[in-house]
Amino acid sequence: MSSSEGRAEALADTTIRLVYWTILLVGVSYGLAISLIAVFLEGRGFDKDTIGDLAIFFAGGIVSFAIPSGxxxxxxGPKKVLVAGLVGYALAVGLFPFAGPYAALATLRFFDGAFSVAVWVSSETVLLSRAPREDKAxxxxxxxxxxxxxxxxxxIASRGVVAVxxxxxxxxxxxxxxxxxxxVVAARMRVGSADGGEEVTLGDKAQPTTPLTTGQIFWRIKMSCLATFSYGYFQASVVLFLPLYLKGQGLTEGQTIIVPAFFAAGMLLLANFVARWGDRFGHLFVMRALGVIGTVTIVCFLxxxxxxxxxxxxxxxGASLASLSxxxxxxxxxxxxxxxxxxxxGLYNAAYALGMLVGPPIAGRLFKNVSGFAMLIHFAVLWTGFVALSILFRRDDPRR
Incomplete structure (x- = not known):
């Protein structure tokens, strides 16, 4: 079977399609809530610093439950964990308006992150198990x-809801x-356990008789973990501080607000093309190239x-760094x-959340106590380090 035939057969898999629809609807749910959290809490009298600190609890929930989710x-099995994650997230976000004290709000945001990572890990497990080896990216x-x-x-939907x-x-x-x-997932998804249920499609039939230890797994995926840690670190930081830096460079607040839209557009338009290059030329090779391009763009902001x-x-x-994922x-x-x-x-998502946790405090202190120039340079150093390690561990990609 050719690569295109295998890809077409996998795309026809109802379980893969269901995962895509699930994550799309989850994204809509995230957008409905996240777009209003700051405004909602500000209306209740919380200051901006306090509101921003809630992100720490969200990331903390991801870090705490990423590995246990695995x-x-x-x-x-992935289906039960996915359903549990969706139900838990639904409760956490639905109860948010009823939470009065800050401790209750922080607790709900923590479990928001915890149940969200269960959704991510289970969805990714199903997709990676069923996707053809040569087309995983x-x-x-x-x-x-x-x-x-x-x-x-x-x-966009949130604006419509608030209007009525x-x-x-x-x-x-x-x-x-x-x-x-x-x-819908509980009723329609048909998968076995992650240990190899009869309904799971496994691309690689040659499974080792002795499972790898957690340390051995981490060592094999260290470059993937470093990539997602670096992106979580960078993403969480620039969302907060890049608009402030650009305002200091002469841009208006209205101009800085739409910068993230161009970042997202770059990923949306080019992520699929980049992924095909990764499947064709080697994933770590393409990750290294994306890291180089991303580093150059960070320096350009100066x-x-x-x-x-x-x-x-x-x-x-966005086309480079966001497409790394x-x-x-x-x-x-x-x-x-x-x-x-x-x-x-689980290890991969824990690395992402760890980056989200440590990035903003470090970047914020550099911005406040040194300069915006220093903050951007330290982002460039971070990605330069990733590129250097990707060269050092280039043999980590089995396809190269």
Whole structure:
């Protein structure tokens, strides 16, 4: 069977399609809630610093439950964990408007992250198990695109909900959407356990008799983990501080607000093409190239002053750095035995959340106590380090 025939057969898999629809609807649910959290809490009298600190609890939930999610998938199977994650997330977001004290809000955001990572790890496990070995980046790029589209549609839908109801209603709709998605998954998804149920399609039939230890899995996927850690570190930081830096360079607040849209557009338009290059030429090789391009674009932010050039730079940054995710997941998918993909996915998502946790405090202190120039340079150093290590560990890609 040719690569194109194998890809077409996998795309016809109803379970793969269901995962894509699930993650799209989850993205819409995220967008419905996230777009209003800051405004909703500000209306309740919380200051901006306090609101920003809630992101720490969200990331903390991801870090705390990423690896246990992998264990749960091996024990109970990806379908049960996915349904549980969707139901848990629905409860966390639906109850958010009822939470009064800050401790209650922080607790809900923590479990928001915890149940979200269960959804991600279980979805990624199913896709990586079923996607053909030679097309894993292609299939993971569609997953990333579906989630990103949801993030775009969600805030637009939220504006419509608020126009006819209240801000609280948007959280209820987000929870209801996630709950309905859980019911569909429970009724329609047909997969076995991550340990090799009879309904799971495994691309690599040669499974080792002795499972890898957690340390051995991490060592095999260290470059994927480093890529997602670096991206989580960078993404969480630039969302907060790049607009402030650009305002200091002469851009208006209105101009800085739409920079993330160009970042997202770069990923949406080019992630699939980049993924195909990864499947063809080697995942780690393409990840290295993306890291180089991303590093150059970060340095460019130091010198660009006009809004159109800033938008173009943001587009290239999104096309390169944001497109790393599906390629790094594909590398993970061929680096470990498929029966242990859930464990690898847990480590991968924990690395991403760890980057989200440590990036903003470090970047913020550099920005405040040194300069915006120093902050951007330290991002460039981070990605330069990734590129250097990708050269050192170039043999980590089984395809090269």
């Amino acid at each position: 264990w749960a998938i091996r024990r109970f 292609f299939f993971m790029s569609l997953y990333a695109i579906a989630l990103a589209i949801g993030y775009v549609v969600g805030p 109801a209240t801000k609280s209603t948007s959280f209820y709709v987000a929870g209801a959407l996630a709950l309905c998605t859980a019911l 010198f660009v002053k006009s809004a159109p050039v800033v938008y173009m730079t943001g587009f290239v940054a 599906p390629v790094s997941l594909a590398l993970l998918g061929i680096a470990v035995p498929e029966r242990q993909l859930s464990q690898a996915g």
